[in-house]
Amino acid sequence: EPEVTQTPSHQVTQMGQEVILRCVPISNHLYFYWYRQILGQKVEFLVSFYNNEISEKSEIFDDQFSVERPDGSNFTLKIRSTKLEDSAMYFCASSADRGLYTFGSGTRLTVV
Amino acid sequence: AQSVTQPDIHITVSEGASLELRCNYSYGATPYLFWYVQSPGQGLQLLLKYFSGDTLVQGIKGFEAEFKRSQSSFNLRKPSVHWSDAAEYFCAVMKTSYDKVIFGPGTSLSVIP
Numbered sequence: 001e002p003e004v005t006q007t008p009s010h011q012v013t014q015m016g017q018e019v020i021l022r023c024v025p026i027s028n029h030l031y032f033y034w035y036r037q038i039l040g041q042k043v044e045f046l047v048s049f050y051n052n053e054i055s056e057k058s059e060i061f062d063d064q065f066s067v068e069r070p071d072g073s074n075f076t077l078k079i080r081s082t083k084l085e086d087s088a089m090y091f092c093a094s095s096a097d098r099g100l101y102t103f104g105s106g107t108r109l110t111v112v
Numbered sequence: 113a114q115s116v117t118q119p120d121i122h123i124t125v126s127e128g129a130s131l132e133l134r135c136n137y138s139y140g141a142t143p144y145l146f147w148y149v150q151s152p153g154q155g156l157q158l159l160l161k162y163f164s165g166d167t168l169v170q171g172i173k174g175f176e177a178e179f180k181r182s183q184s185s186f187n188l189r190k191p192s193v194h195w196s197d198a199a200e201y202f203c204a205v206m207k208t209s210y211d212k213v214i215f216g217p218g219t220s221l222s223v224i225p
Contacts, residue, residue, distance in 0.1 A: 031210055043156070043202065045212040056212060091156060093213075101213065103148075105155035 002026040006092050006104035013082055013111055021077045021107045023092030032075045033093040033101070034067065036060065043091065049075065082111045114139045116203050116216035124222040125193050133188040133219050135203030144206040145186040146213070147177055151199045159201075162186060173197070198223045 005024040013019050025032050034046040047057040049067055066078045075094075079086055092104040115138045125131055137143060145162040160171025167179040177188045186203060203216040 033212065035213075042217045043213075043215040045214070048210075048212055050210075058212075095210070100161075101158070103156040103158075 002102070004092055004094055004102050004104035006090075006107050008107060009105070010108045011110070013109070015084060015111055016081050019079050019082055019109060021079075021090050021092075021109070023075045023077070023094075023104055024073055025075055025092070025094030026096070026102055027073070029094035029096045029102075031055075031095045032067075032069070033095075034077045035091040035093065035103075037089045037091065037106075038085075039088070046077070046090075079109075082109075084111050087111045114143065114205055114207060114214045116205055116214055118201075118203055118216040118219045120219045121217070122220045122222070124224060127195050127223050127225055128192050131188075131190045131193045131197070131221070133201050133203075133221070135186045135188065135216060136184050137186065137203075137205045138184065139205060139207065141207075142179075142181060144208075145177075145179060146204040146206070147171065147175070147186075147188045148202045148204060148215075149173075149199045150202065150218075156202070159188070193221075193223055195223045195225065197221060 007022045032049040035043050037043045045058050047061045048055045064080045068076050089106045089108050091106045093101045095101045117136045119134050147159040148156045159175050160169050162169050162179045170176050175190050179186050200218045200220050202218045204213045
């Protein structure tokens with residue numbers, strides 16, 4: 001069964017550093033998403049991406065965040081200057097059809 | 113704005129017992145409805161979905177859910193719980209097929225032998 005692949009599975013970074021979280025969506029999917037789950041809290045929408053541009057973003061997705069699809073296969077989330085409160089599990093997802101998301105297994109980001 | 117509530121933060125059931133996890137949503141029209149499961153340290157796995165049609169939907173791992181429009185509910189059920197079902201369960205909604213997913217706060221399920 002096709003999977004959404006996220007790397008790394010766990011990243012530790014110092015506050016103020018830039019991080020890039022990487023995702024390889026399912027190859028024929030056209031819609032891409034990032035979600036965040038702070039430990040013990042619910043999963044929150046960050047951003048959706050379609051046709052090489054952001055289609056929607058949440059209040060969380062401020063100027064510190066950016067997304068990119070640098071080539072035909074990768075979809076990245078960049079946090080420019082990490083803060084302690086950015087520590088969370090970040091999930092990438094992709095879909096091709098009618099709400100049928102496939103989520104990746106997540107990247108746990110720890111900001112120290 | 114859409115919202116999803118899961119009244120039970122934590123539920124403990126005995127192995128072999130039946131299970132019902134509650135979910136209520138707030139949205140004017142009928143949204144797309146989902147249940148996801150998350151095992152500790154793992155990603156989100158789709159258990160089942162409701163888009164339209166038969167209000168009782170079957171999912172993986174023996175789970176089912178029933179959509180009740182009058183109650184704005186989409187409760188998840190399983191007739192006999194297995195120890196491996198211990199996990200966090202999230203109810204979720206989408207307004208349209210390509211909209212963002214709005215997750216509920218989750219219900220943590222513990223299973224005792």
